[in-house]
Amino acid sequence: MSHDHSITPESMPNEPEKATQEGKNKFIGFWFFLGGETVLFASLFGTYIALRNSTADGPTADELFGLELVFIMTILLLTSSLTSVYAMYHMKNNNFKKMQLWLGITAILGLSFLGSEIYEFTHYITGYDFTFRSSAFGSAFYTLVGFHGGHVTFGMAWLIGLMIRNAKRGLNLYNAPKFYVFSLYWHFIDVIWVFIFTVVYLMGKVG
């Protein structure tokens, strides 16, 4: 029974992320975690839907939101989802350098998204005096979008940590599941964003 995790060209499995027992566990366990996250975000969405018109004479969704920035943020995040797919494609082909390259692009896109979100929030606060405390709508908006933003922030720290930690030693069966699980997380963040731009911004504009 060999417990050597390194990959040689001959031993490269089709699915390096699930080649070890630990990898299989991580894969399954993380999917289950995402199932739980679905409920977490659904509860936040539900709260937002219940409170989205409770503006307490403050600014309404229609007055606040501008679609241009949201569209740019959406494209940034969607593209970063594709780049992480590219990264996984190169992982399966055992091409570590290209994987790191695509992950790097993912990180840049993710950070740009975060920057835009911070700009957006400061714009609301300074321009409209619309804060976490100004109305139930404000609380619900910042909590829902902020939870998503928090997930993006955590994902960025995770990704950059992974890339730096493994930069020198390349791909092996020990870290392949870690990269794969990150990519799942990143896609899931995109899934949540699709509903945020639809439910919060677009539906906010429609009224």
Next chain:
Amino acid sequence: MSTVAAQNRGFGAVLWDYLTTVDHKKIAHLYLFGGGFFFLLGGLEAMAIRIQLIQPENDFVSAGFYNELLTMHGTTMIFLAAMPLILGLMNAVVPLQIGARDVAFPFLNSLGFWLFMFGGLLLNCSWFLGGAPDAGWTGYVPLSVTSPGHGVDFYVVGLQIAGAGTLIGGINFLATIVTMRAPGMTYMRMPLFAWTTFITSVLILFAFPALTVGLFLLMFDRMFGSAFFDVGLGGNAIIWQHLFWIFGHPEVYILILPLFGVFSEVIATFSKKRLFGYTAMVFATMLIAFLGFMVWAHHMFTVGLGPVANSIFAIATMAIAVPTGIKIFNWLATMWGGQITINSAMLWALGFIPTFTIGGMTGVMVASVVADYQYHDTYFVVAHFHYVIVGGTVFGIFAGLHYWWPKMFGRILNEAMGKLTFWTFFIGFHLTFFIQHFLGLMGMPRRYWVYLENQGLDLGNQISTVGAFFMAVGVIVFLINIVYTAVKGEKVVDDPWDGRTLEWVTASPPAHYNFKQTPLIRGLDALWIEKTEGKGRPTPAEPLGDIHMPNSSFLPFMMSFGLFIAGFGFIYQVNHNWAYILLFGGMAIMLGCMLIRSLKDDHGYHIPKDELESEAD
């Protein structure tokens, strides 16, 4: 790793071993210890409640303190006693039952325990820091938002930390059961306790996030000035009720389903028969879990949701009686014609069936909307949920402890004391709670600290309090039994009950790697098949080889400790600036530990083959 060697080590070494362990069997000990400690605490609170109510207009405790007692009794018993004790049984048994050497995430398993423990400690620190939470275990807003002092803050933060631990534990068991089953152990060959653990973990996974969100909203409202529940700024109090019960009702099934598994094991073993209707039992469990998610609004009948919503939820609730009834009949049919041994474990199972059935029956009564307007917030409801939670969960935990004690600790609990525990507790339980149905029907509201005399409530309350003392005696006898067994008990054989499932093939207590060679499973009741058709032991599925084991780690303890510190920071930053030191310091400890865990490779270690060969079988 034998017990003798453990006794020869110093206390410090043993303590360090438990603080750093990632072995599911030791984590089970920790859960039993932690859960047991909080069970005694919750029991003391219950006794104080009953003493206060022994006579009309009693002044044993003040009104405010009574509110704290009833809040902490409910919160402690559900989150800090019942759930950890259940997780303890799961940790002790499930990996053995499915033929696994370990759980899927040993590190996370340990983290789950320490999060629960520190969450529970944080919650109970409130007693010494200006008063415990006093808004009821359901923490309904606006009462919980406006409750003065820091009591409810401790409720919010403590439950948040403990809840995270439970969620981690649930995911761990899901992954373990999906990926770690021994060769031949198909899903439909798993013992029923493994099945109910699996389904319970699914419920944990989908129910706890709703609580997490609810607690966050409450936390933001109380500590950071948001307006979710502030009607003046457009907030809505019903949101809390929905979120709480979307979590809260599945939680009821999280509390009971694992014990259904325990009873299925105990009844089959001591009837010397295969469980009647195994497949029906599995699907009934799934059905209960499924329906259990769709009935949360029956806790909110009197809120005014409207007749359509109320009717839908009433019918869905009554439908749960069907799969539960299937289970009751299957247990009875398992015993029918069996060779029944009545010992302490079996007594708890036998006591459970009528008790739980009464609880189920009153459940259907309160599910009827029109009648519920009468029952709501009276002692009838108190009686109902104690019949299901004590009659189901607590009886089940006792049954499981008596049944698996020899496997966990290598010693059998004293039978005479075991029976005494059962009878005092059983009689005491019915004395305490049966009469409360009638107190409720006579209109005694729950959560009131006094009642007036000459309203027909005096005698009933007196009887109820006397019953509570019987239950206390039962618990004390059980504690004496534990000490007596630890000191005087004889070493037990591997398979004292002539068991049917795989855990009884391992040593008592099992080696830390559980199985020297992974067993090959040939059917349901894996061990029983080998006893009747084979060599009495399962055939190994693999040649003897090196065994891969995870390394111990102190990080889970430190991470949870960091959150514990940060919890105080969150609570006190409202009115003290120094609290930010705690907040950021605690978070730094936790994130630092997470970083260490991420950056440091942990490949575990191997037990070499020759070492295994030299060890006695």
Next chain:
Amino acid sequence: MADNSNSNDNDVNSFQKQKNKEEMQKQLITFALMILFTIIAFVVVATGVMDGMFVIPVILILAIVQVAFQLYYFMHMKDAGHGMPAVMMYGGVWAAVLALAALGVITWW
């Protein structure tokens, strides 16, 4: 541990490589569709060409289709060995629908 950073493309057998490539092409098409759906959703709202009653169901359906693409193509839920993940995701979606129904509908019913 030896240095394993194989940037040599001939490591993986050619059959598997071909398969990965075809998979990648499918994912590119998926991505193009997702961008298209996003643009449609934004255009519909920004220009106001549709009646308010219709817009919300349309953009919700677009979002759901997009998310299905993410899950099935980007996250590989369509592939073998994803039975349990699919079960848990659908379980999560079911609980999510209940939570949304509770807070979005019942609160005001």
